[in-house]
Amino acid sequence: MHATEETLWSLALYGLAVLSLVALMLGLSYALGQQRRSRATDEPFESGIVSVGSGRLRLSVAYFVVAILFVIFDLEVVFLYAWAAAFDAVGLAGFVEALIFILVLLAALAYLWREGALDWGPRQRSLERTERER
Amino acid sequence: MIGAAELRALLPLMLVALTAIGTLLLAGFRRDARLAALGYQGGLLLTLLTLPWALPEQPLEVTPLLRIDGFFGYFAALFVLVAMAVGLMMQRQVRSKTSGERVEESYVLLAICLLGALVLAGAQHFAALFVGLELISVASFALVAYPCGGRPSTDIRQRNSLEAGLKYLVLSSVASGFLLFGIGCLYLDSGSLAFAPLPPSTSLALPGLALLLVGVAFKLALVPFHFWSPDIYQGAPTPVAALVATLSKGALFAVMLRYLWFGALQELETLVPAVALLASLSMLGGNLLALRQRDIKRLLAYSSIAHLGYLLLVLLAIGHAGVAIEAGAFYVLAYSLTTLGAFALIGCVCEAGDEPDYRLEAFAGLIWRAPLLGASLMLILLSLAGIPLTVGFIGKFYIVAAGVDAGLWWLLAVLVAGSAIGLYYYLRIILIMLAPQSEPSGIGGGRWLVYGLTLLLVLLGVYPLPVLQWLPVL
């Protein structure tokens, strides 16, 4: 218990150091910097050039679809990792289970493919079409 | 290890999963709503028919997660039937829409919901509880918001549905967070996720159970966690609202029954007042909120809050009253049947026109326009109010019996008070229905489902023995 407290003390010390460093930097820049405000002062610093337009570009919806698909399919790999780690222990039964898992995923993939969620560009049907119709 | 016996016991789950995948593939390769509906209903029917065969003689533990026994069988049969009815309602809605909305996927989502419910019915482990619950939740987020997937328009229905979907998603996730945190605390305390008798009130298990209660109370829409439910009922398509009202609440209640089976609530004295508080708040609050509500779907949401409040009595009575679990199981059946009937009727009456009209006035003069539908509505409302000769009465009778056995006098008093308030707004609808017809408006399809459910409701209200005989198996 004693040891733990010691480590914690050092952790607290570390946190304190970080906080004071940040405070120092912000305080120094406040003290040393210009106190004058102009139109460009609040802008993000872009090599002195006043920025044009919004920084938020509208992305194509296709990006969203792919992003969502990526999130989902990427995560399934986690389960396969777990299986791989225990491959010897679970044996044939584990293999069958993993196979079922993959097959279900495959079915989903087939559905997505038929739906056109994987198509890129003009042939993209599902969301693109709805976009067009608006 | 999974052997032949276990596989056989898992058959219902596998069949439902196969139905989901099959319908998904069907939807991908042939765009045909009727075909999808056929696949869905066929799969479910097969599940229902093989269920008696699949159930093992003795309770069977399939992996540490699931326990397949009579309890599972009862609820599985109930949930499959509910899902089939919801599917039928969905089908009717499809037929009445010509806008080219794509509805095939909704059957997939329904099947996934059902799968979650079956997992919950058999769960004896927190991991199974979690998986089942989230299967239902995530699928129903999508279902609630389903109409917005079609052509975007300024249609109020789509806007409401989108709003409902997002609200449900965010709030439900918050509740899931609480639930998981609670489970985490319990796990931290005991080192096991299997359902077990309630732990002694050590410092960690108690907040864990409290947080678990928060999550459960949200999903069951108990006051003060009820805020989401009227909005979701109103915004979601009617069949989906029926699904959320019956399947997801029923499944969660089933798993709670199972959990408390392992150890009664009374053993943990400190938790009892919390549950009792939730129950009485729900019974009173739900009925009070419904009192002058003008939207039939919101009204049903409030009424179902009150009904879940009545059900909580059962959780408190477990361990004291022998009939408690039976009472809970039967009430879930009664409540599901009646609520399904109500929503089917709403689909039939309120959505006949181009714009759905969910005001209570939509029912004006129904008894003169469509006498049988009017009679059905009356019976459904009487069942909700718990008037004799309906299944609602038997359910309430059971609950009161369990409450009396357990000596929960205060809660019974609240139940009576709540029921009295409830009578007011149920009878108000009947009054509106009996009013002279104001404007002629059409009646949508799907009335046979309403008749069927109403008939069942009266049959079980008059002669509940077939179900009651089944109950002691639990």
Added chain:
Amino acid sequence: MAALLLWIPLMPLLSSLLLLLAGARLGERPVALLGVGSVALSALFSLAAILSFSASDGVAWGIETLPWFSALGLEVGFSLHFDGLSAVMVGVITGVGLLIHLYSVAYMAGDADFARFFAYLNLFVAMMLILVLAGDFLLLYLGWEGVGLCSFLLIGFWYRQPENGYAARKAFVVTRIGDVALALGLLILVQQFGMLNIQDSVDQARQLWPGSDLAGWVALLLLGGAVGKSAQLPLQTWLPDAMAGPTPVSALIHAATMVTAGVYLIARTQGIFMLAPQVLQLVALVGAMTLFLAACSALVQHDLKRILAYSTISQIGYMFFALGTGAFSAAVFHLMTHAFFKALLFLAAGQVIMSLHHEQDTRRMGGLLRPMPFSALCFAIGCAALAALPLTSGFYSKDAILLQAYAQGGAGFAWWLALAGALVTALYSLRLFVRLFLGDCRTLPEPDNRPLLCWPLGILCLLALFGALIPQPLHDVFSAAPQAHVPLPVHLLVLAMPVIGLVAGIWLLLRHRDWRQAFATGALARWWRAGWGFDVLYDWLLVRPLLWLARVNRRDLADLPVQLLVWTSRICHQGLSRLQSGRLRHYAVGIVGGAVLILAVVL
């Protein structure tokens, strides 16, 4: 055989449901076929049941409990029970019921609500059969309330005339007073013995209750129910008004069957009454008073059906008197013969009324002997049986009552009343016949002699004459009355009473031509005609004070808590609804608040 028993009430019940659902779409012929056919089948099954019952030497049997539900240790189910008493009742109900159904086909022909009439009538028969076949209190009560409902529906059958509606309501409300008493009595029994079976409960009572006050209370409550249903003092006022219904209804429900349900109830639970001799004496007293008062009222009525109604009350009074004096089998015997001759009288009255274009006032009748000889014959037989002239069925049953009563208890106040009643009965029977068939013809009849009207009457004539020959297998139901010696003078007195009445009547008729006038205008007559003023009494005693109280208390304090409740509910509703703001984040606050609440409660 057991299944057969089930079908006896089930046939009319199914037919009634069918007629209720689809009757409006069927023509008169199928409706009649269904309505009569179902009762005919039921009668056939009853006959078979009765035959097999007597073949098996009178062993009671029945259908064991069909389980309905069980809760809190109480097994609730349905069971049917068939013994001698049920056999008599079932025979009367289906037999007389069948004849009346046949008659109704002709009587109601052309009515817009033909199907509805038969639906109700069938329902009534079904309920009555359930009542008498019931092996447990639940079914008994179902039948009891069911016949009450049917009576209500049928009295108010022509509901477009408000008087009929009032009459129906009156009948329903007044009998309800009795029903409440009955329900309480049954509940006490169920609560005490924890079972619903009638026979077992009565047996239990016999073993456990001697000397206990409870038996008296239960018997009193049961008597309350019986008094309401059978229109005895003090709840007799509804029956004369109930004549607003169609005449076959009056014949079936308000003469032959339903009003005797009270008699059946007491006979069925006689084991309990035996434990409470005071209550049994009360039964006898009630019966005797009723029979005398009602007979006097019948003497002065003008309306044909009201005469019959009061005579019905009076005759049921005889049955109660018999029950009260322990002459149970005589009571049931009289129940049967009364069903025959009173049905006959009502149906014949119906024929007369129809022939006279729905004229019911006897002052406008008379001299019908020549144009309507068949009706006259029927009335003659019916009145003779009613007056208990020798060799008619009524004679045997009434004699049995008076003699057995004398044998049991000697000549008390009640017995003398009953004897006097026999005299008055003969008088009013004579008056009725004379008024209708002798004298000047005041309204020209158009005799209606369709065979469907006449055939049932003919059969009922035979039954009224010879019905006493039908054996009654009651010896196993009621413990045999101890034989006691009845002296010959009493025998002769009982025998002579109706004859004396008849002779006195004829003498009055011959010597005092103006007795009619005296009866029509005298103060006593007016008092009697108003049913001894019971209606006025109840009006002053109960209805007016209640109305006054209601008027005075229109805005009273007692309402305040209720109003307060309403206001609180409304305010709570508004407050709670305001919380339902529709905002996601507010809802999330609700969750967090709830979580804090729960944690606060738990920790």
Added chain:
Amino acid sequence: MTELPVEHGLLFAAALFCIGLVGVLIRRNLIFILMSLELMLNATAFVFVLGGALHGNADGQVMFLMILTLAAAEIAVALALVVHLYRRYRSLDADRLEAMKG
């Protein structure tokens, strides 16, 4: 290395959970709300990992994987809905979702 006491881990998780919860409560932008939800779920996942480490069994880690999956699925549905919402309202303000109330 010395082991941290369980309480500290739990406190950390609770703090993380509360931060997420407060985020849900005070942020109006739906994207931020979703991020806060992720934070809450991760906090609970941490509890499970903690439990698994404490009791030396794999259940906690399995639950961790499940929670990750749930989070992904939820976010996928949520993002789809948010896209629709943005199209309709041209805004991500959660407070504008108040058509249904009462």
